[in-house]
Amino acid sequence: MEKKKNKVLLIGWDAADWKIIDKLMANGLMPAMKSLVESGVRGKLATLDPPLSPMLWTSMATGVRPYRHGVIGFVEHDGKGGVRSVSSHYRKVKAFWNMLTMEGYKSNVIAWWPSNPVESINGCMVSNLFQQEKKGRETMERENWEIPEGTIYPESLKEQLMELRVHPHDITGNLVMPFVPQAVALDKKKDKRLTVISKFIAHATTVHAACTELMETQEWDLTAVYHDAIDHFSHGFMKFHPPMMPNRDKEEYELFKDVVIGAYVFHDMMLDRLLKMIDDDTTVIIVSDHGFHSDHLRPPHIPKVPSGPAIEHAPYGIFVAKGPGIKKGERIHGASVLDVTPTLLTLFDLPVGRDMDGKPLVNIFDHPKTVQYIDSWEKVDKPGGELVSVSEESLEATNEAALQQLVDLGYIDEMKLDDSNEDQQEYLKGIIKENQFYLAKSYISGGKHEEALEILLEIEDKSNPDFRFLIDIINSAIKTKRYPLAKEYLNYVRKNELMSDAYMDTLEAKIALGLNDGETALKMLKSAIKSKPDAIEILIELGRLFNSLRELTKARECFLKVIEKDPDNAHAYHGAGVSYLREENYEEALDYFLNAVDKMHHYPMAHFHIGETLALMKEYSAAIGSFEVALTMNPDLPKTYRWLIDLNEIIENQKAVDYYKNKLKSKIIDEKVIITGLPGEKLMSVIDLLRENGFDVKGDPLNEAQWANPLNNDILEGVKEHICYLPENMIQNLLARYDCRFVVVNDEAEKVSEFINSKARLKKSSYNADLIDGLVKMDTTARIWLGQQPNLDIFYINELEDDKNEMLISFVKN
Amino acid sequence: MSEIIVVTGLPRSGTSLMMQIFDKSGTPILSDGIREKDVNNPEGYYELEAVKGIVKDNSFLKDAEGKVVKIVAPLPMFLDTKLKYKVVFMRREMDEVLRSQEKMLEKDQTSEREKFRTIYEFHLKKTYKFFSDNNIPFIDIMYSDLIKDPENEIKKLIEFCGLGSSVEDLSVVVKPELYRNR
Amino acid sequence: MKKKQEPVVIMMNGKPFEVPPGGSLGVLALGNVGVRAWKKAKEKFEKKDVPGDGKEKK
Structure with a gap:
């Protein structure tokens, strides 16, 4: 037929x-x-x-x-x-x-x-x-x-x-x-x-x-x-x-x-x-x-x-x-x-x-x-048409930009691209570099920041700085959590005044956010917004920061300002929605989230939040629908699966529950219990308690040097133990593919600083105030971060009491 | 059939030291005959000119059976995969590598430390991937372990490469003072 | 002596349209038909003597 x-x-x-x-x-x-x-x-x-x-x-x-x-x-x-x-x-x-x-x-x-x-x-x-x-x-x-x-x-x-x-x-x-x-x-x-x-x-x-x-x-x-x-x-x-x-x-x-x-x-x-x-x-x-x-x-x-x-x-x-x-x-x-x-x-x-x-x-x-x-x-092995004429110089798609880096490092000899003269060679190299930049941007657009960063470092050339490459290096470094690298380039950019102050302040704010330094981030963004009060990108970052600091009215102000300027800006709608969600004003939140996905359908986080809002409004079936959309867009977030499991349990759809449980298992590298909190006596006792009860706990709160920079930015790489201690300033670096439960030990900064001093055998007066400040800051930002993660299992410990200990042990078991 | 032994690693990770160890073991060094063994510059002897042209031409490897050649990472990616290899991967703490490099260069490179750290990380990743994609056997030798406890590491090396020397013979290269009185 | 050339006519929007030698966007928008007609009109305009009978080429 x-x-x-x-x-x-x-x-x-x-x-x-x-x-x-x-x-x-x-x-x-x-x-x-x-x-x-x-x-x-x-x-x-x-x-x-x-x-x-x-x-x-x-x-x-x-x-x-x-x-x-x-x-x-x-x-x-x-x-x-x-x-x-x-x-x-x-x-x-x-x-x-x-x-x-x-x-x-x-x-x-x-x-x-x-x-x-x-x-x-x-x-x-x-x-x-x-x-x-x-x-x-x-x-x-x-x-x-x-x-x-x-x-x-x-x-x-x-x-x-x-x-x-x-x-x-x-x-x-x-x-x-x-x-x-x-x-x-x-x-x-x-x-x-x-x-x-x-x-x-x-x-x-x-x-x-x-x-x-x-x-x-x-x-x-x-x-x-x-x-x-x-x-x-x-x-x-x-x-x-x-x-x-x-x-x-x-x-x-x-x-x-x-x-x-x-x-x-x-x-x-x-x-x-x-x-x-x-x-x-x-x-x-x-x-x-x-x-x-x-x-x-x-x-x-x-x-x-x-x-x-x-x-x-x-x-x-x-x-x-x-x-x-x-x-x-x-x-x-x-x-x-x-x-x-x-x-x-x-x-x-x-x-x-x-x-x-x-x-x-x-x-x-x-x-x-x-x-x-x-x-x-x-x-598919069927003929689909061949190029009718192929140039004699069948060009291998060699990565010439990477090669230039090897030349610059002195590993290999200078490579002539062909027989052209020096000027032409320079021109050609420029073209190749430019194309590699576009390739890097394509990777960024596809969320592959590691690959992008690799290319960007290959083409970056301080003898001829291109601010476009530098911006993307800083952004990709932030996205791959390489904050010292981001800082290094930002310093270089500042020193050579290669970008506007406002822009550099925004980048510094992003780095600060990554390092859990909300205070600096806020300072930088406020400074940036002063010189560029209408800059949409800065307003969005500032709004997001205000959201995470729970200054919701201020957050909304930023986002509404953006909407006024650019009514198609999906991120602004999303941000405003988040501020309403945090205030538990679900109707408004939903309205803004729906606007966000209308402007930009492919917005997994917005769909996720629609799901959350609907779930909190007890519209379980509708919530499930939204989480499913979020899942197709970003299948790598365990928390989406957890929501779908919980909601399907509520509406008694066991088949779906089993389905998502299986999916979650295949997605997760590992389930871990993370013990965190200020590194004081209480924390040590909790860890000791667990060890006494036969649990292997990785990590030593008093040894900072253990957190060497791993190749993959996966701080849990190689950790075989089911339970792991992480300092509070590192929990945000957990890769999303780990399914983690948290045990958070509450303690007072002053007591903890005394403990640290005694261990280091330092006099109380030597640097106590700064230490306490630092601890408080670290603790606050950690809690903010934890608060932002929806659907997390957290077990808070205030005191080590017998009955609580039992609960702790059963929480920690699989 | 003997394989080509490749000593690789980031610069200043102990690759030259490893070459000296192989030299002492009597394993022929792949040489182009251009450089002479020079007491004043023993390390120079281990640098093969042809490696610098490996991207365009890796044919020099055809003469390398049973010999050892130093190829800094990530250049092993350009190895001819039709030949057989055994790789000794010298590893050193990244911060030490970076500091050592900064010391060597005349201008102050600390302002590019993170850049190089990242670049080197990518080089390591790529090189390991190349070995695993092409089923090339390798062992990791930590430079600090080699210095601290040469006998253990050298034992691993001898086993992996099937060297004829004794552990003591080769440990001398790392810690000559230990064997001063022998 | 210049013989008067018969104009090139094509159908546009269901009506006959005389194609000017200078062309028109409407003619160009017709694609292959329009381009051919235009070229013909130009050709005729540029010829000084024409022995032909004005028969359409296509």
């Missing part, structure tokens, strides 16, 4: 943004888009960091993050002493056109980025170099307009498609007028902007012509086309889009204020044609890789760093889908660029790879959709 499925038309519009589209649809300027939205679903598509298009469009085509697919920059080393636009050579995984080929489906893929050289898929492929009129730095004239090898597959289509190209020089004044009505007022020779507009129009037209030609003349199951024009138009002209930005030249504004609108309108016209070429059984999907700020969030300057313009990108692109079996006139939530390929696969009833980072958007369907899974498309 023929496995005929309904066709799919996938359209990519780089940087398309809902804020602009919604306005234009309301004004009747985008009727084609409006018709799609009204008869299909729409939603926001979350981007990835770094929001760089070749990385994002490859993530869209593969369903995995950049550190998995290997396309990590705009340009790459071409093996001949130069750079070239990023190609398909470095892609390490299959794209949807390969997967469809493997299953016998035909695809047209036009101008995807990156897709040069094209692949011998089942169907046709036209690479993103097809519309290019530049060869290196030279512009080819219309008459001598070659296309590079590997641009079109199959070759037989070459002539047919080449005659459909439009050269920028063909774009006459009347074609530019709708974009720049006063174009006559400009001196075309002096003002390059009109040339630039011509170029974008030419590229879009060329791509569209190739797309429509293939749709019309070739058999296809999927047509996928990519346009970069909106992104280019936006980078060039969003600064002139209404409302006029402060400090802009009024004349320039008047001249160019219609350009971005014109771009969107033209795209809608092209969309109209595409829609007229398909039938109702074809599913249409439009996506963009990120948005573009068009209002007060437009940055006033672009930083002078590579890919500085990315600061103009907004975190959400668009997603629209219409077709048989898809809901009508509804909104979907929680979509990200990683979900496009899984969704495509589902539309063709093909399995999704379990190793994909994205998920199929089953909520677009008006009926329940079963999704099949396989381990990985990389393991």
